[in-house]
Amino acid sequence: MADKEWQGPLEQIDEYRWRIPRSYRDDMRTDCIVYGSETLVQQMRKDNALEQLVNVATLPGIVGNALVMPDAHWGYGFPIGGVAAFDAVEGIISPGGVGYDINCGVRLLRTDLTKDDVLPKIETLVNQLFHAVPSGTGSEGVLKLSDSELEEVAHDGAEWALRKGMGMETDAARMEANGRLPSDPSYISKRARERGRPQIGTLGSGNHFLEVQVVDTVYDEKIARAFGIEQVGQITVMVHCGSRGFGHQVCTDFLEVMQRAVQKYGISLPDRQLACCPVASEEAAQYLKSMNCAANYAWANRQVIIHNVRRAFERVFGKSSEALGMRMVYDVAHNIAKFEEYEIDGVKRKVIVHRKGATRAFGPGNPEINEVYRGVGQPVIVPGDMGTYSYLLAGTQTAEQQSFGSTCHGAGRQLSRHAALKRAKGSDLIKSLKDQGIVLKAREHRTVAEEAPYAYKDVSEVVDSCHGAGIAVKVARLRPIGVVKG
DNA sequence: ATGTCC
Numbered sequence: 001m002a003d004k005e006w007q008g009p010l011e012q013i014d015e016y017r018w019r020i021p022r023s024y025r026d027d028m029r030t031d032c033i034v035y036g037s038e039t040l041v042q043q044m045r046k047d048n049a050l051e052q053l054v055n056v057a058t059l060p061g062i063v064g065n066a067l068v069m070p071d072a073h074w075g076y077g078f079p080i081g082g083v084a085a086f087d088a089v090e091g092i093i094s095p096g097g098v099g100y101d102i103n104c105g106v107r108l109l110r111t112d113l114t115k116d117d118v119l120p121k122i123e124t125l126v127n128q129l130f131h132a133v134p135s136g137t138g139s140e141g142v143l144k145l146s147d148s149e150l151e152e153v154a155h156d157g158a159e160w161a162l163r164k165g166m167g168m169e170t171d172a173a174r175m176e177a178n179g180r181l182p183s184d185p186s187y188i189s190k191r192a193r194e195r196g197r198p199q200i201g202t203l204g205s206g207n208h209f210l211e212v213q214v215v216d217t218v219y220d221e222k223i224a225r226a227f228g229i230e231q232v233g234q235i236t237v238m239v240h241c242g243s244r245g246f247g248h249q250v251c252t253d254f255l256e257v258m259q260r261a262v263q264k265y266g267i268s269l270p271d272r273q274l275a276c277c278p279v280a281s282e283e284a285a286q287y288l289k290s291m292n293c294a295a296n297y298a299w300a301n302r303q304v305i306i307h308n309v310r311r312a313f314e315r316v317f318g319k320s321s322e323a324l325g326m327r328m329v330y331d332v333a334h335n336i337a338k339f340e341e342y343e344i345d346g347v348k349r350k351v352i353v354h355r356k357g358a359t360r361a362f363g364p365g366n367p368e369i370n371e372v373y374r375g376v377g378q379p380v381i382v383p384g385d386m387g388t389y390s391y392l393l394a395g396t397q398t399a400e401q402q403s404f405g406s407t408c409h410g411a412g413r414q415l416s417r418h419a420a421l422k423r424a425k426g427s428d429l430i431k432s433l434k435d436q437g438i439v440l441k442a443r444e445h446r447t448v449a450e451e452a453p454y455a456y457k458d459v460s461e462v463v464d465s466c467h468g469a470g471i472a473v474k475v476a477r478l479r480p481i482g483v484v485k486g
Numbered sequence: 487a488t489g490t491c492c
Contacts, residue, residue, distance in 0.1 A: 076487095101487040138489045195489075206487055248488045335487090417490095 006045040008054070010034065016070070016469035020054060027058040027270060035403070036070035036465045043414055043457060047074040049081070055270045056084050061091025061279070063351050064344050067403055069358050070465035071412030071457060076100065077273030080357035083406040086279060088339055088350035092267070093284045094276035095258060095291075097354035099335040100251045102291055103298035104208075104242030105176075106332055106381040107306060108392065110228040112325030113235040113317070115214045119481065121316055125212060126439045126482040128312040133210055133305050134202045135486040136443035138245075141201035143304065150197050154185040157296030158303040158331075166307035168321075173370045174328035176360060176378075179299035181338075183292035189253050196246030196297060201304035205447055205486030207410075208241040209386060210309065212482035216389065219474040223394050226376045227329050229476050236478055237313075237326070238390055239305050240383045242335065247294035254287045279352055288337075295336055302331060329392070330379035334359045334409040340368075342404060353404045361395030361407035361472050369395075380472050384411050384459035386440065386451060386485065387433050390478045391463045398470035407472040411459035420455035421446065433483075442485040451485065 011019045013033075018041055020032040032053045034041055044050055049072045056078055057066040063085045072081025077096030086092050118125065134141055145153060153160045158179025161167055172178050203210060215234040218224045229236070243250075261277035262269060269275070277283040306328075310321035317324060337354045362369050362378045369378045380393040388411075399405050415423070426445025429452050433440050442448045466472040 099487075104487070204487075205490090208487085242487070245488065252488090 006050045008050065010041070016465045020050065025054055028054060029062050030057050031065050032057050033065045033067050035068065035469055035471065037461055040070045040457065040461060040465060044068070044072055049074050049079040052077070052079040053082060055274060056082060058270055059084070059086065059092055059274065059276065060267065061087040063087050063091065063349060064404065067406070069406065069408040071357070071408045071410055071462045073412050075356065077271055078354070078356050081409065081412060082356050083353065083358045083404055085342070085351035085353045085404050088352055089280055091279050091352060092276040093279045093287060093337060093352055094274055094354065095251050095254045095287065096273050096275065097356055098291060098337050099356045100248050101242035101335055102247035102250060102294035103333045104335040105298060105302065106238060106240045106334065106383050107302045108329040108381050109237040109306060109326050110329050111235045111237065115233045115235065118212065118235050122212070122439050122482050125312070125316050126441050126484065128316055129210055129309060130441040130484050132308040132312040133484060135204065135484060137205040137486065139202045139204070140198040141304070143200050145197045145200055147193065150193055151185045153200065153300045154188065154293035154296055155183055156180060158299040161300050161303035161307065167303055168327065171303070171328045173372055175299060175331035176333050178370070179303065179331060181292040181295050183296055184289040185293050187286040187290050188293055189249065192246055192249035192253060195249050196244070199244040199246065200301055201308060202244060203241050203305065203484065203486055204244055207451055208486055210305070210484040211238045211390070211480045213238055213390065213478040213480050215476055216479040217477040219476060223376045223473070223475045226373065227379050227392065227475065228327055229392065237309055238381070238383060238478065239302055239309070241302065241305065243294040243298040244301065246297045250290050250294045254290065257283050257287065291337065295333060299331065330381060332359050332381050340405065355406055357409045358406045359409045360405055361399040362405045363395050363397035363400050366400065380407055382408060382410060382459065382463060385453045385456035386480060386483050387436065387438060387453040389459060391459065391474065392476045392478065393463065393466065393472040394475050396470055396473060399472065403471045407466045408462050411456035411462060413455060414457045415455040417450040420452055421449050423454060424449060424452060438480050438483060440483040440485065444486065447486050
């Protein structure tokens with residue numbers, strides 16, 4: 001991942017913002033803006049993230065600036081941590097700007113339990129969670145969807161699981177887009193369907209995880225209370241996962257479609273991985289419908305997982321999940337493209353915003369936010385790495401003005417998987433986490449080594465950069481005490 | 487991220 005160091009211009013705008021001017025390369029159509037502290041930006045200079053950002057700035061119909069968030073690093077075509085908006089009529093759409101794991105995202109539950117209730121039972125709880133939520137590459141769930149059920153999942157998203165009794169009535173209002181985007185499964189390949197059918201309710205591998213956490217610090221009491229976070233010591237549950245093999249196959253299938261579209265529409269690209277098509281084309285319509293199917297699959301997946309998490313807590317604590325207060329805080333998508341409206345240079349424009357490793361962060365009053373949170377801003381959930389912290393933030397009007405209503409999505413890798421593997425063994429990491437009061441159970445020890453805390457940037461510095469830049473406000477910090485990994 | 491190469 002460490003390639004050649006960035007040699008181009010990077011002008012500091014203020015403490016947490018930097019600019020690569022359009023004049024840097026003839027093919028750029030707009031400026032690039034880089035968010036992050038000096039330390040984080042220095043890290044970004046060492047992989048190809050900034051060159052990739054410049055490539056994004058060359059794409060047809062780009063509106064406003066091409067952006068990267070403070071946790072950005074190299075990705076497929078577009079940098080992970082990238083945000084780019086394209087005109088809804090004259091712009092393009094690109095699967096590489098969404099990512100392979102369509103609607104990879106994060107969901108947070110609050111509980112009435114405290115650290116004192118949970119610590120004596122944490123080993124049992126983590127074991128129960130490990131068995132309730134299958135994890136690892138290729139893992140299959142208890143449910144095996146039929147062809148028609150898979151279509152229902154792709155069409156209805158989280159609502160499918162709620163209809164089957166897998167959730168609380170109040171869950172739906174606490175998800176981005178209510179856990180369902182308008183979709184049509186007509187263009188989903190047979191292979192994608194076959195990969196999707198057995199995988200519903202599974203966590204996957206890599207940086208995906210399920211965590212039992214303790215509220216460690218509250219930064220904004222008013223917003224925290226609105227989100228259901230009342231006190232330090234309170235227990236939360238976080239799940240980070242996506243659309244599994246289903247979304248991966250949808251992305252793979254449409255990258256091929258887009259390679260042909262690049263020829264057909266005569267689009268010139270600085271990197272083949274930016275394959276895209278005009279947003280007004282038939283290919284775009286088919287990708288968007290299919291991407292939304294995968295997004296819906298991911299919301300249903302997280303809904304089934306959380307249903308099984310609630311059942312596990314019920315078994316361990318001998319009370320219903322309602323009695324344990326296991327209500328949703330929110331569910332965010334951090335790999336997705338969506339049509340939204342922004343005022344650019346005084347003109348209102350409809351754009352398709354690509355967020356790839358970036359979280360929507362709408363501010364107070366935005367009509368797109370469900371009314372339960374409209375007064376305080378949208379909850380933003382930022383998973384860190386195992387062994388440190390995760391954060392709960394809130395969106396801002398500054399984000400809507402500056403960053404197409406977007407903020408960071410996590411810590412961001414700083415070591416390649418290969419480099420991380422050389423540093424320590426998974427079993428030693430599990431022991432050292434245990435010494436720090438974190439019980440971890442994983443399907444594969446190799447994944448633990450690849451995902452070690454030192455493989456990631458400092459999530460606190462990422463979050464502080466977003467807070468400092470005004471594109472999110474800090475609400476609470478969450479510390480893991482139990483982790484399930486792939 | 488991913489039946490980590492159909």
